[in-house]
Amino acid sequence: MKIKLKSFVILCFFLTAAFLCFSCTPPEKDETLAQLRLLLNDEKLTPQTRYAVINRIANSLYTSKKTGGMVLFLTDWVEKNPDDIYNAYWLLMVASSYLESGAEPVAEYYFNRILKNYPDLLVQGKSVHFLCLQHLIQISSSSANKISYFNQLINRFPSLVSITEMYVRLAMEYEKEGEYKEALKSYSLFLKQPDSSTIQIPGIPDAYSNARKMVDFSNSTKDWTFESxxxxxxxxxxxxxxxxxxxxxxxxxxxxxxxxxxxxxxxxxxxxxxxxxxxxxxxxxxxxxxxxxxxxxxxxxxxxxxxxxxxxxxxxxxxxxxxxxxxxxxxxxxxxxxxxxxxxx
CATH class of the missing domain: 3.10.450 (Nuclear Transport Factor 2; Chain: A,)
Structure with a gap:
């Protein structure tokens, strides 16, 4: 299930938050954070208002360079509030923080956790799951994991990616894993795309010719080869x-x-x-x-x-x-x- 945020409420909140951020002295800012934390205990808050409060706290900690405090606050919130419909977004902020600090294995853990345990969420028109998959493709060192990520991008977000490029990259990861039959299938699907012969893929200059050779060779008799x-x-x-x-x-x-x-x-x-x-x-x-x-x-x-x-x-x-x-x-x-x-x- 995908949930869209109420943009007008968010916009108003961020304008107020920005004003407070620039006008408050550090002690006043700490007092504001304390008040916001107290406000979270109000059971009458709507999900959208609670979202705005949590987001304000997290961003305030981040802009104050208290990323450790932000991570602790958000992970603690998710742990204590498993039914919060925005938990995927809170963990995305956590993962992004670790990614920014160079802790890629920890970031990868959280990106994966979001995909496996939380429904997708649209934040400012962007899919949280899609953002996770984009990051995972970049930082993961496991071909087996990348195969899963590429397949998810192809099956779940075909309009947001180049399917032609995805099939080539998927085929290459299958080859690294020794799954050559699956690699051949992916190369065949790549060649069926209308732009396969013209697409320019960064880092793969001969994608079309290599795929063409492999598929054509597979479909041939191969009776001209010699034992040695x-x-x-x-x-x-x-x-x-x-x-x-x-x-x-x-x-x-x-x-x-x-x-x-x-x-x-x-x-x-x-x-x-x-x-x-x-x-x-x-x-x-x-x-x-x-x-x-x-x-x-x-x-x-x-x-x-x-x-x-x-x-x-x-x-x-x-x-x-x-x-x-x-x-x-x-x-x-x-x-x-x-x-x-x-x-x-």
């Missing part, structure tokens, strides 16, 4: 020696295969190529180096070859280990993923 780098290298070299362009076409990755210069990027529009090796082998004198390039490593390898074209004779065939933990039988195998034109830079 040695098996892939041996097969490719044999096909080159025999000028067997059909086998080379078979060995190439059927998803996200690229052919580009060293200065280009896999995300460039002209980097993804779909051509047959036949046009580059017939009538040519193709050669390859006996050993893989020295820059090769346990996850990537380069085979230097020559003779493909009078205009661009040198090609480096790029092999890489498949990173697809969603399928243990495919994860860790090797694929011929692309071609780099020209000598290495």
């Amino acid at each position: 780098l040695n098996a892939l290298e041996t097969a490719v070299k044999r096909a080159i020696r025999q000028y067997d362009w059909r086998s080379l076409d078979k060995y190439r990755s059927k998803v996200n295969f690229f052919a580009m210069s060293w200065k280009s990027s896999e995300t460039d529009a002209n980097a993804l190529e779909n051509f047959s090796m036949r046009g580059f082998m017939v009538g040519q004198r193709i050669r390859y180096n006996e050993k893989l390039d020295e820059s090769s490593n346990p996850n990537e390898a380069y085979l230097r070859t020559t003779g493909w074209s009078p205009y661009m004779p040198v090609w480096y065939l790029y092999f890489r280990k498949v990173n697809f933990p969603v399928d243990p039988e495919i994860h860790g195998r090797w694929e011929w993923a692309g071609i780099y034109y020209g000598e290495k830079l």
Whole structure:
């Protein structure tokens, strides 16, 4: 249940509070706080008036740099008045105070406590639960918790967030938790959003291309992969020696295969190529180096070859280990993923 505050009453109260705050000397301010505390004992106060009194006390303590006193006052009030409909807001003030002081684990505890134990509340038109989730996304170090927060934002506040961005960030947290099937689902939902190919997400520059690669690879046969780098290298070299362009076409990755210069990027529009090796082998004198390039490593390898074209004779065939933990039988195998034109830079 969401509760809206009576803005006119609040406005009048804050104007009076501001006047008192600037006009009172410290002793008078303390006397005012004491009077306000006494006023809280009046059982005839309406919930809105009681809210105004509590808020006045809390803000007065805060502006007097007595944040410890504010926290104690509000937590004590919540403990003794579990039926107060504004308890979510009081604890939000507590959490925000801890967040401001750098005590993020304590702030996280209170933000979570609000979400789990108190109904949502609209304060000045803003959802307390939404504010909690926004803060938790920023300060939480647990991917499992972030998964819950992102799902809540998507399901409860779709009009207040970018659903497209939420799906990407959710997928990344699933990956960190090793929940690869769920990550794949989230990436698929991301790609279905109308702005997935154009959205700019801070900290995730290649969101669309990475999601596209993963989803396309998942939907493919993956029958071009090899058990080991040695098996892939041996097969490719044999096909080159025999000028067997059909086998080379078979060995190439059927998803996200690229052919580009060293200065280009896999995300460039002209980097993804779909051509047959036949046009580059017939009538040519193709050669390859006996050993893989020295820059090769346990996850990537380069085979230097020559003779493909009078205009661009040198090609480096790029092999890489498949990173697809969603399928243990495919994860860790090797694929011929692309071609780099020209000598290495």
